[in-house]
Amino acid sequence: MGSSSLDPEAQRFIFKSINLMLITGFFEIGIYTFFVLYSLEFLSIEQLGLLIGIQFLFQSILDYPTGALGDWIGQKWILVTSYLFFGLGYLIFSYAEEFFVFLVAFILIAIGNSQHSGAYMTWLDNNYKIYVPEDKNRQTYSFIFSRFQVLFQLNLFISILSLGFLVDIFGRQWGFFVLGASHFISIILVFFLVTDHKDYVRPPKEKKEFLNLLKEGIGIGWNNKTLRYMILGMIIVQGALMIWANLILFPMYESYAITDVGVSFTRAIIWLYGAVALFFLGYLVKRIYNTQKWLGILSMISMPLFFFMFFIYLQIMPAGDKFSIVSWLLLIVVFSMVNTLGSIVQILIPKFFLDLIPDKNRNSIYSLIPSLIMVFNILTVTIGGYLIKNLGIIYTILILSLMALVAGLISGTTILKHKVDSSESKEELVKNLA
Template sequence: MNKNLKIGYFLAFVNELYLPVAIWILFFLRYLDFTHVAILGALSTISSNLFEIPTGAISDLIGRKWTLFLSYIISTTGLLVIATGNVFLVFAIGRIINGLGTSLFSGTHESLMYDTLKSEGKETSYDGVAAKVQTLMWVGLFVAAVTGGFIYDVWPAGPYLITAAFYIIAALSCLFIDEPRIDSEKFNFRNYMKQNLRGFSELFQNERTVRISLLLTTVGAGYFFALRLLGPSQAVQYGLTGKGIGLLFGTGYIIAALASHFYPSLRKRFGNSKLLILASAALLTSFIFAPFVGIALGSGLILLRISSSTTFRNAQSVIVNKFIDSKNRATALSTLALLSEIPFTLTFYFVGDYIDKNSPNSFALLLGGILIILIVPQVFFGRKYLFGKNSKQTC
């Protein structure tokens, strides 16, 4: 196996070995209220999106090897800033630094793997490589969630400091990367904007794509609220410790990985559209019933939402692939993801303030009600594209 691929697999695992993944809200709540925690949750999203353009140029200027090295050094710095902080401003600086590190890694790692294969004329095997990367990422998430939860209960700053140590090891491993001879992607701001506009226009090119894209964006926004703030804060409200939260989310990641693995079989039996609706129903159920259950059923609802998230993402990917030109597919999916993030980035302050004055589960009920009002009409008016004869061309 090519040395670059081995290092790439290692980096995929270590990058998800982010020990604060399940307990980060618990850590910040030691010093802040939910309003400020929500701001921190939004900062990483906003900063990583803003840094996406300049980091593409950096990767082209200094190469994949040094960009990945730099991403881990920067991420390590952000983790150390957070671990040693105790006020909002310091935490905010750390999150912004982490956003920069994340944006440096994301596209660079993927292009390293692809360009390495292309340099050897083996790019047709990329799907298999990508599948292994996804598996390693899920394993990393599981290990991080469980381990981080246990460590947090005895050493609150430990998950951040230990992750920083892991990232330093990852940075050192980047020094052994051989820069691929072929660079399949040269960053250009004009081309970047054209590609994004092209992906956006394909998502909204006619009534069929508009209805499906809006539905996917709406459901995706619900999952993003849960990912960025609601899930961990609900676990805190249920009274779970760091250990309990880690075990809960770790279990959820394993179930999600299994659901993703068996998705092709589920798709053959139910179809993409029905799986999309089932995932949406699971999301809404986890929100609507949250205020009325105890710790056991509440934890079950969080597990339901985590495990259904991969079903939604897989269904989304397949459905979009049916009506988007293959050369614009990745951009279209990125555009959908960005659109799904917008509601949270526009409302994070009000969400945090609402949770402070009420509770996470109270907001879950409110969010679930809003999503029902938005999703049900979209499914009803778009049913001919989801379930009718037109669905064969789309889903």
């Protein structure tokens, strides 16, 4: 993991936190593959788009307040309640056949998502800075995070492959029932394992302090120019990814892999390649001392290239009614190629955020970002469904590549221009906003 040089207490924390995230996410990763496909067994694509829009609405409303709540009461309790809502939501989803039952399930899952987003990374980041104070340039952090990404990809590979076979045998309904039940086990694990360093000081549990955290988080997000424009870029590119992930990706998998086992195997192969690539990328990223420069450059090119490559691929290799080994292999190659640059970006962003965002407001900001993304993209999936219906998947993906290009230019140029303001520390900025 790259933590062998750290003191034993820090090593234990890193081992515990990373393994907890892997274990609690195991069933979610493998079974969520069939979320859209199972929904489309009972719903039209327009109904699914509407439900996803409603889900985003609930999540966008609750994401930021629950993030501030996590800063206030601690990540343990916000994670416990998130898994409670996840468990109930997926259990109901597993029995859903009517639109209204799906609606209830989507809302409960949205509430769970709103509490879960940013909580684990906040807990990890805030405690890491206390456990490993000697890592001033964050090189150890980036290497450890890259190793976590490797384990995460391997976890994906095992989860998708094993659970995909089980879902094929026992059915998708069984899979979502197991997923719902697994979240109640996660509640127990989080309750006992999510603890803070003894020197970590949490804000006093007073109503006034919670309101201050709400105000400060928004103020930091707006007044920090770098953060503001990075969030704007994220809003645009995540809008494209929402259309991609919810309406294009899994039907595309199914059209090339044909069966549920084929879909699971395809995803597993892609994630396995990702794990191997990340293992070597970890050494590369550890040697990147100018995080700002490379994060800025890669932010400008990674996502536009991702969508444009699929625009080309779908024109060269359109899906047919029968399985084609050539099309299937080329699909895996394209995924593997375009994911490599994005993987480097995903390693560098947390490293950049570690010092950009104040510890006191970290959960708030980590939740504010997806909250704003949801607010500005409530209708995105619905619009995406309209685009696919009228323009087709290929030209919809071309539009997504243009969205990603605009987002990349905004985020990338902002990161490259970022300067640390020595006249006012982050802590002073928070104090001035209070």
